Amino acid sequence: MESQTNGYHPVLATAQVLIVEDNLINQVVIKQFLMRAGARIDVANNGQDALELLKTKQYDAVLMDIQMPVLDGLQACKQIREQAHLKSLPIIGLSAGVFADEIQQCFDYGMSDFISKPIDPNRLYQTVVNCILQLRPLREHLKSTNTDIADPQKLSDTVLKDLPGFNINKIALLMNDVALTFKLLNLFAVDCRDCSVGLQNEVAMNDFQAAQKRIHAFKGSACTIGADAVFAAAQFLDADLRLGQLHAENYHDFLEVLAETRIYLKQYLDKYESHHRKQSTQQSLQDRPLQDLVILLTEDNAIAQEALKEYLEIFGARIDVANNGQDALELLKTKQYDAVLMDIQMPVLDGLQACKQIREQAHLKSLPIIGLSARVCADTSQQCLDHGMNGCISKTVDPKELVNQITQWIR
Incomplete structure (x- = not known):
């Protein structure tokens, strides 16, 4: 399929897509990408909510996270495929994990394709379009186009250029929207806090299964937002917990990197907010000549x-x-x-x-x-x-x- 201008395909402009994802950051990012291409979006927080929406509304495609509370993506997909009128509905798996067995599970449970997080917009667009149009075999992974979705310069032009542990160019490429990007960074700061508290409680109770689910979800947010340092540390811890074990070195390394990330993130956001307030004041004086009169x-x-x-x-x-x-x-x-x-x-x-x-x-x-x-x-x-x-x-x-x-x- 030839790439379209700005990576968009005409089919996206009329597509009705259901995003099934429990992570707020990923919800915002995926929704923003697809809406930018013209798609109409509904969001479900888990597989059960998705099943309810599918009873009342028709969709052209479903983007389904694998690990979710209440009803996970695999079980939700299995139940969807049991309904005759939904057997051919394109269902695309989403996961921060790229393990071969996890990808195979997606296909075994009836998914049409799989996209790894962080979401690459070109890959997202092409996969959704190809699944809707059924242009390629279901299990064939698509190559990304060279189309530029966004100009990272917009964000890097701000005074906030250096955030240790983060790939600022990845963030800029991700959204090309400074205000929305910093909203996502604020959400990620909350994720960092919740992960730190929740993980330590779960490890103290030897609940490695709950800890693994938490790390997996956090890893998805970190990868999406460009938090490369803490994502790398989470990868090692996630691999341990998937095996039902905990290496003290990997665990403490993760907590240390997570603590540093929280400090850097707070300093960065405080600096941005201060700069933003200053800019807003200057803009107000320029655009509002009767200010405070x-x-x-x-x-x-x-x-x-x-x-x-x-x-x-x-x-x-x-x-x-x-x-x-x-x-x-x-x-x-x-x-x-x-x-x-x-x-x-x-x-x-x-x-x-x-x-x-x-x-x-x-x-x-x-x-x-x-x-x-x-x-x-x-x-x-x-x-x-x-x-x-x-x-x-x-x-x-x-x-x-x-x-x-x-x-x-x-x-």
Whole structure:
């Protein structure tokens, strides 16, 4: 099959795929890959949930993790194949393990193909497409294309270039989305903590079976997220536990690398969050020129109130609303404002008379007051100036122009 642009095949754009995976990090990554290609995705946390979904909905393919709680992938696949209408449904096994016997088990239980974790997007796309179209023999492993799915430069351009024990280029290639990548790293930090506590408890109780399941699941997360150092240590421990034994050296090596990974990860994430907050603040000042300014909007028309309030809040201002000039005078007695936007024609007390009364108060003589009118002409502008306003703006002005004029008078 020829590779498609960006690794996508048209069949993926119409595919309905069920992901059966208990690990949250792997769920997010696989779902993101397939949605990027246009597929519609449902997620089940275990084999039993998958069986329930298959009763009510039709899928083009199922991606099935092997080791899961409640009902594992092998048993779930066996039960699926017992249903006549699902005998030909493509079911693709997923596992961090690449042992020959584990791969053979997938086929023995009726799976169509197998993909090892971490998930390579090209391999994922081609395997799903080939299984759906039945272009190749079920057990033939597909070669990856040379298509670039993502540009790793996007992440490596950040100030956070060095994370000991992690393959940062693998992370960047994985998602090409800085915010999502750091969300996954935060999830992995939780996985590290849970693995450390849970594993030590299980080993203390000599429950090597539970410990092996935990390490296997953790290994999948580590491999997916690019945590190469702790993944390598987990490989040795997983191999021991699969045989029902525990070598003290491998166990303590893993705990040591895991502890170091947690420290490095915390420092890295703290640094990123600090950098992100700084960037956000700088961006806010650039994109929100009215940031933290408190403005009194005096306008009797509800529609105009809502529109102007929304415009100003988008650019960072905090807004109070008065329905007429008298209400504005009352608010000015109790609160300090950076500026007042004052409609000219209002009931009770119009904008011109309200401005005149405001200027009679010594502490408000320099308060920027900007007139608002549906139609601005030379006479209207002059009236505004004569009554003490700083200027007059049309209500129909472009929002950015409105902000520009406000900032001129306020600053």
